[in-house]
Amino acid sequence: MNSIMDKLYNAVEEKGVVCVGLDTAFEYIPQHISEGRSVEDAIVKFNKDIIDATIDVAACFKVQIAYYEALGMKGMMAYKKTLEYLREKEAIIIADIKRGDIAATAKMYAKAHFEGDFEADFITLSPYMGMDSVEPYLPYITTGKKGIFSLVRTSNKGAEDIEYLDTASGDKVYHVVGDRLMDMGKEYVADCGYHPLGGVIGCTHVEEGKALRKRFSNMFFLIPGYGAQGGKAEDVAMYLNNGNGGVVNSSRGILLAYKKDGREKEYALCAREEAIRMRDEIRKAVADLK
Template identity: 60%
Template sequence: MIIDRLYESVAEKGVVCVGLDTSFDYIPDKIKKKFSTISDTIFEFNKRIIDATYDIVACFKIQIAYYEALGIEGLIAYKKTIQYAKDKKCLVIADIKRGDISKTAEMYAKSHFEGDFETDFITLNPYMGMDSIKPYLNYVREKEKGLFILIRTSNEGAHDIQYIKDSNNKPVYKIVGDKIKNIASEYIGEHGYSSIGGVVGCTHSDEAKSIRDNLDNMFFLIPGYGAQGGKSEDVARYLKQGNGGIVNSSRGILLAYKKHNDDNKFDIYAREEVLSMREAINNAVKAYKG
């Protein structure tokens, strides 16, 4: 199953997931001047980041909004980036956060698990209901694909809905997590995790242990590290023996070169940032006594 490949990638290369959320203004002027199209410019930047980090990261996550915002040129870069990472034998998560039902969801599944934009995992928003997940399950079952479904997110607005409590004093995010866990239990791989995982932000670490204990068979995509305030100690609470999750960082890696005021070596500084992040998380995992 696809989740076994991700588990083994973490075991071999660590928990870091590079977020290729490539805003055009992140790209050094020298690259912009070298290429005549937006698609070639973005792809060159992404390609160099991938080349510099693919041997030390578990996977890459590509947030589609950064590419959609640039129209056809952006989507060409999106397609080429997915393909290049896969050519490097890397796993790719398309961060699309779709959340619709019926035929619309079927078309979303087809568009991201087949054809030009085919990827290994996608992110979904379940807050329209569990029937918004069903159209994707055939791909998980038959096509070696995986899902990361939003459970408890890293933004401040998570409290607006996800923390509302029912009559039993149970917050919405726990109810959603339980429902997803039930679905996930049908797709368990050799390493004990499901190909249906959960998105849990590491910026609310006080609930981390209970989430990890309750969703024991779910692999986590963990955003919020670095620029959003999440720390390595927070991450450690969501992992099990240093596995069972991947930790995404986008701006912190893509813009690492700005701390050195040297855009000629943006890819080298991205690699250094990944290594530093990986070491910090590994140390936190070793120190964690939970």
């Protein structure tokens, strides 16, 4: 079976580790695109152009739902149409929804984001209510067609407030969360060697990179923190396994690349150039580690 994890692994092998973050705030859109269009149409136009320009150099796309929810129904229609276009292009989609609830509520979240208008290949979850907040998603995982990225050790400064607390065993809280996900995922390891219960592992705590990659050996990482949050290519390389085993998200860095040189009319080309630059920079950092 060609599982979603095998598809993602193969996409990284072929295209590199770049995950294009479609965290599209309306103010990111160049004026010549937004003028004369509705909010919904302007966002969809912008997103489609970014997708078309980067699809051959990006392993996957992450769509952060909050940017669309904030705009009400018109924003959610733009979200729906963006997902539809990504599916049409056969792109791998991560819906960044960060849900964290239990029982019947989690089942409804799973149905909402693994089926129907908002269907995605992966969704992000927050497991800090406990592992029973992850279990309702497993019926979709067992098909091999869906996966999750669960918060483990995040890139924000506030991660130290809870994730870094010591437990009775001497491990940090995030170690325990990652270990539980590893245990839960061991039944679903794909041909590529990774299971579909991935982890969100920020690259901004560089001293822990090698240890985390070794500890969570067959967990696929969604890696935030590169670029705007201070993470560098050489930091990212430590969280990968010979250049695979993870994807690295960039949102503002790619979407707003056109602002660096004032190339507003070439926003899509600038996004492509930034994705290629990022891909090649990380590939070089991986090679330098060997």
